[in-house]
Amino acid sequence: MAAQELTFKIVVAGAFGVGKTTLINHISDTPVVGTEVATSGDEAESKSSTTVGLEYGTYRLVDDEFDISLLLFGTPGQERFRFMWDIVSIGADAALVLVDAQNDATWDDARAALAYFRASATRTVALGVNRLAASTAIDEFLLRFNDPTNSVAIACNAIDRESARSAIVEVLSLVLDDAESLLQDELV
Amino acid sequence: MTMTEPLAVRLSEGTTTRAESLRELLDSSVQVLPGVAGMLAARTDGRALAYCVATSDPGALAALSAAALQLGQRLVDVLGVGGFDELTVRSPAGYVTIYAAGPHTILVVLSHRTANLARVHLGARTVATRIAELRTSLP
Numbered sequence: 001m002a003a004q005e006l007t008f009k010i011v012v013a014g015a016f017g018v019g020k021t022t023l024i025n026h027i028s029d030t031p032v033v034g035t036e037v038a039t040s041g042d043e044a045e046s047k048s049s050t051t052v053g054l055e056y057g058t059y060r061l062v063d064d065e066f067d068i069s070l071l072l073f074g075t076p077g078q079e080r081f082r083f084m085w086d087i088v089s090i091g092a093d094a095a096l097v098l099v100d101a102q103n104d105a106t107w108d109d110a111r112a113a114l115a116y117f118r119a120s121a122t123r124t125v126a127l128g129v130n131r132l133a134a135s136t137a138i139d140e141f142l143l144r145f146n147d148p149t150n151s152v153a154i155a156c157n158a159i160d161r162e163s164a165r166s167a168i169v170e171v172l173s174l175v176l177d178d179a180e181s182l183l184q185d186e187l188v
Numbered sequence: 189m190t191m192t193e194p195l196a197v198r199l200s201e202g203t204t205t206r207a208e209s210l211r212e213l214l215d216s217s218v219q220v221l222p223g224v225a226g227m228l229a230a231r232t233d234g235r236a237l238a239y240c241v242a243t244s245d246p247g248a249l250a251a252l253s254a255a256a257l258q259l260g261q262r263l264v265d266v267l268g269v270g271g272f273d274e275l276t277v278r279s280p281a282g283y284v285t286i287y288a289a290g291p292h293t294i295l296v297v298l299s300h301r302t303a304n305l306a307r308v309h310l311g312a313r314t315v316a317t318r319i320a321e322l323r324t325s326l327p
Contacts, residue, residue, distance in 0.1 A: 007235060033248040053259075056234075056251040071235065073251065087258040091233025 003067040008175055010070055010168065011089050012055075012128075013117065014098035015109030016077035017046050019130045019158035021055055023098065024074045026164040028057025034074070051076045054088050059168060070168060077109065085116060094124035094175045096168070097151070098158070101132040101141050114149045123182070124175045125149070128156040128167055209322055210238035213315065221311040223303025225282065228296040229289065229319055230254055241298060253296045257286045274309065287312055290320025
């Protein structure tokens with residue numbers, strides 16, 4: 001019997017410079033299609049390029065039973081591209097909001113993105129904690145981060161392929177759990 | 189990974205029939221419309237539904253086209269000039285034109301540089317209407 005084919009759309013969001021593009025580049029097993037351009041002004045001081053439209057990459061997981069394609073959509077981080085969130089989040093199964101554990105300037109944006117996706121039709125919303133110091137437990141970080149939406153937090157080191165991929169697989173299992181509980185609610 | 193049977197069945201329901209009908213429609217349209225080199229239908233959220241295009245990555249074409257259509261719609265909104273008809277990009281190789289095919293689907297048409305774009309629009313709009321009908325009539 002052929003494996004069941006399933007496709008899920010996952011949006012990667014978060015503040016400017018938090019590692020969204022890096023994460024997608026490290027996870028994707030197809031060439032990432034992006035819209036990166038050179039930064040200017042203040043932004044050029046923190047990094048050389050930035051996403052102005054969206055990024056698109058894929059990650060495929062196959063076993064005997066399922067052939068799962070994850071479609072990864074990255075958004076621009078800057079407030080001026082807020083409209084891209086509306087565009088990219090259409091039909092999304094999940095949002096992974098990235099935060100830089102070592103840069104608290106990114107935390108407000110992460111909380112805003114969590115609130116945004118919680119209020120949207122996106123069923124599964126998770127917090128991806130990038131650059132968590134080896135000495136810091138994720139619970140310790142969460143105490144300081146203080147997420148009002150109480151979303152599931154996943155440690156996710158964007159420059160480490162293994163860490164990035166296991167984070168996205170964790171998001172997938174959250175999506176499947178949420179879909180399953182939705183079905184059970186309907187059956188009751 | 190654990191998954192119950194009902195979920196797997198529910199998620200795949202109807203998609204095969206729909207993809208086949210769409211694929212047949214796109215194939216035959218590419219053959220009859222002068223100047224048209226390929227077509228792709230995708231959901232407005234950027235997931236490819238069916239295609240007959242010579243690109244190695246139809247998924248990326250679908251994702252970018254869906255975003256481009258939304259941007260085009262917002263552009264005309266900002267200008268306050270009413271509705272969106274289509275979005276065309278011209279390159280040395282030809283044209284890429286993106287149409288809305290009902291509220292949930294987009295149609296991407298690739299045409300040769302020598303194509304008569306007005307004729308392409310005429311044919312493509314009929315195809316877009318057919319796609320919208322197919323998408324509502326099938327489960």
